[in-house]
């Protein structure tokens with residue numbers, strides 16, 4: 001146990017005598033404590049989690065027992081705004097009657113979570129180490145994700161049983177841009193990148209230890225061809241060697257959101273089994289469909305920046321290499337949104353009559369990824385751009401999630417697999 005043992009015997013407020021609002025901050029000081037407490041409160045009904053054991057050391061005994069008894073995470077108690085309201089008054093709370101459970105690894109701002117919740121799933125564990133992304137996650141789902149997933153303490157808190165492991169693990173070590181940058185800086189890429197490349201093996205460790213029914217992964221298209229296909233073979237063989245089938249599909253999101261985002265989606269089923277990916281076809285959506293009418297002036301790029309873009313573009317065109325910055329054609333989908341977009345916006349600049357072009361607003365970026373309008377975005381502009389660039393296209397995850405639910409979890413031949421599974425709910 002890594003948590004500090006503090007004296008939690010005295011109640012820091014008059015909880016018992018008057019209806020005073022009780023908040024996470026009254027008991028949890030560190031990020032680990034906030035993560036434990038929020039996970040416990042959202043998962044009180046699940047018998048197999050270790051959260052309770054750790055949370056017990058955080059809140060005074062009397063309050064702990066009272067919370068346990070009232071089980072505030074259940075539907076009947078959601079209306080009570082006195083106990084930890086910030087965990088429940090959020091736009092995307094857990095579904096009241098979940099039909100399956102999942103965990104959200106490398107959670108970012110919860111692109112998987114929002115989609116899988118819509119499919120009827122309940123998230124029973126989340127991990128994300130970026131502080132700004134954690135804040136956006138908390139604002140929207142009322143849960144503080146655990147931090148670094150490579151820590152044994154964090155892995156140890158993952159519930160023993162759950163249905164789907166979701167992970168859009170960091171793609172920079174495998175993406176074309178990430179590989180070029182690493183080669184230019186004489187750094188290793190792929191699995192040899194010691195900081196980000198090995199995270200897949202942390203996922204494997206969790207698969208071995210918990211054996212979820214389904215593993216649902218997302219990454220860049222280049223994952224398939226990286227290192228002449230060797231990287232992808234290692235991923236496939238590692239998963240198959242644990243007795244899972246390995247199904248994958250390369251899907252472009254532009255029929256569902258106005259953005260060209262071609263990604264590799266993997267659905268792996270314990271004890272074998274085929275998975276049929278949904279057919280995501282149709283005319284690509286136009287960027288114009290998500291543009292704001294009157295974006296703030298501050299999104300217009302400066303003369304200097306625009307001149308620099310034009311200079312570099314002319315030079316790159318001459319050399320026939322590198323990235324070019326043109327203004328976008330709003331009748332077509334946008335280019336792929338990337339984490340670095342906040343730096344200079346070169347991937348998508350909106351032309352403006354008689355003015356320099358402008359960058360997309362963070363809200364427009366959220367729309368490009370299919371996030372609902374009610375998604376709360378309170379961070380700095382640069383953090384929000386980075387978070388949106390890192391995210392998944394929500395409607396694609398939702399379409400695949402629906403198929404996972406129908407083909408494997410509840411419908412058709414899925415019941416057979418389901419019966420063999422040691423389910424969590």
Ligand SMILES: C[S@@+](CC[C@H](N)C(=O)[O-])C[C@H]1O[C@@H](n2cnc3c(N)ncnc32)[C@H](O)[C@@H]1O
Pocket residue numbers: 106107108109110111112127128129130133147148149150167168169170171199387390391392
């Ligand atoms: C490609 S993004 C995934 C975004 C997510 N799928 C979403 O929809 O927002 C990868 C995320 O993994 C996080 N990350 C990287 N290393 C991590 C680690 N060791 N522990 C926890 N999170 C990590 C990054 O901060 C980043 O947000």
